Amino acid sequence: MSKPGILVPRPMRDVVMRGLEKRFALYKTFESEDPDRAIAEAADHVRGAAILGQKVDVAFLDKLPNLEIVANFGVGYDNVDAHDCSARGIMVTNTPDVLTDEVADTALGLLIMTVRELSAAERWVRGGSWAAKGAFPLTKTTLIGRKLGILGLGRIGKAIARRAEAFGLEIHYHGRSRQAGVAYTYHDTLSGLAQTCDTLMLVAPGGEQTHHMVDATILKALGPDGILINIGRGSVVNELDLIEALSSGTIHAAGLDVFEHEPNVPQALLDLENAVVLPHVGSASVHTRDAMGQLVVGNLVSWFDTGRAITPVSETPQKE
Ligand code: NAP
Numbered sequence: 001m002s003k004p005g006i007l008v009p010r011p012m013r014d015v016v017m018r019g020l021e022k023r024f025a026l027y028k029t030f031e032s033e034d035p036d037r038a039i040a041e042a043a044d045h046v047r048g049a050a051i052l053g054q055k056v057d058v059a060f061l062d063k064l065p066n067l068e069i070v071a072n073f074g075v076g077y078d079n080v081d082a083h084d085c086s087a088r089g090i091m092v093t094n095t096p097d098v099l100t101d102e103v104a105d106t107a108l109g110l111l112i113m114t115v116r117e118l119s120a121a122e123r124w125v126r127g128g129s130w131a132a133k134g135a136f137p138l139t140k141t142t143l144i145g146r147k148l149g150i151l152g153l154g155r156i157g158k159a160i161a162r163r164a165e166a167f168g169l170e171i172h173y174h175g176r177s178r179q180a181g182v183a184y185t186y187h188d189t190l191s192g193l194a195q196t197c198d199t200l201m202l203v204a205p206g207g208e209q210t211h212h213m214v215d216a217t218i219l220k221a222l223g224p225d226g227i228l229i230n231i232g233r234g235s236v237v238n239e240l241d242l243i244e245a246l247s248s249g250t251i252h253a254a255g256l257d258v259f260e261h262e263p264n265v266p267q268a269l270l271d272l273e274n275a276v277v278l279p280h281v282g283s284a285s286v287h288t289r290d291a292m293g294q295l296v297v298g299n300l301v302s303w304f305d306t307g308r309a310i311t312p313v314s315e316t317p318q319k320e
Contacts, residue, residue, distance in 0.1 A: 149197030206233030
């Protein structure tokens, strides 16, 4: 029997390419000088797609009449129109759980970097200011006694909360629903959460529903001692409102791992001393990216061996 065809539109980690090559006929269309033509030529043979960040929308799906499964590298899948996939009976999978601890660790690191100005302090040493000017100025903010508000108390949000508990922080959260089995304080609005807390940690997914949820009103509610951390998706924050809030002192500082138009970060944000910026490195260790890659391969293998995916997204649940 011929091997199922898998479309790989962008280069992926070795662990993915090697894993897929063993089992499938790969259509690595990124190797072609004309990827669109390469996809058109492969289309009839393609039954699965291994996706790294690119848009999977109606136009993409229309090109692939025999597509059965879209295996997304990453837990966030706002790049994939899962409702359209569902309507066509196409399975969508993501890579939850295997990255939760790594992203939560990064979130806490980013929080501390931001509150205690650690990247500026490092620049102080490297730039020779310590020897030339003396001690780095005392930071105006401290982690001690902060009230942490988490937007999106899901897998990663809960792992962040567990870590924050160990730091002695009071924990509040907002999501569309109250989470079972947690003792943290639930707020039924984001503005209520921002009003109560001085530290806002964003871990919600991207997409239409969360687009620009954090805007000027929310930042004003967070207040002048406020710290905003975004480890979720850039689209959740209105970046222009954030730049204004950081420039005017409406909030104290922000730590950002994700941006609205990655990899482009507005110069106005880069110019601000009270913004700590990271290049979307939440899950970016070899260990964790390999685990994510193995899950991409695992989902495709499981689908074609058994008709079941390992980690289907909520829009395309496994049929019993
Ligand atoms: P998850 O378990 O699905 O948690 C998502 C949480 O967001 C849930 O608690 C959900 O609660 C809440 N939420 C969803 N839609 C919402 C809305 N419209 N309004 C308010 N809350 C909403 O996902 P996860 O594994 O924790 O991952 C969360 C996100 O982190 C991913 O989607 C991804 O965008 C991001 N991420 C970033 C990195 C990085 O490198 N920076 C790495 C991995 C993941 P309700 O259902 O109750 O609303």
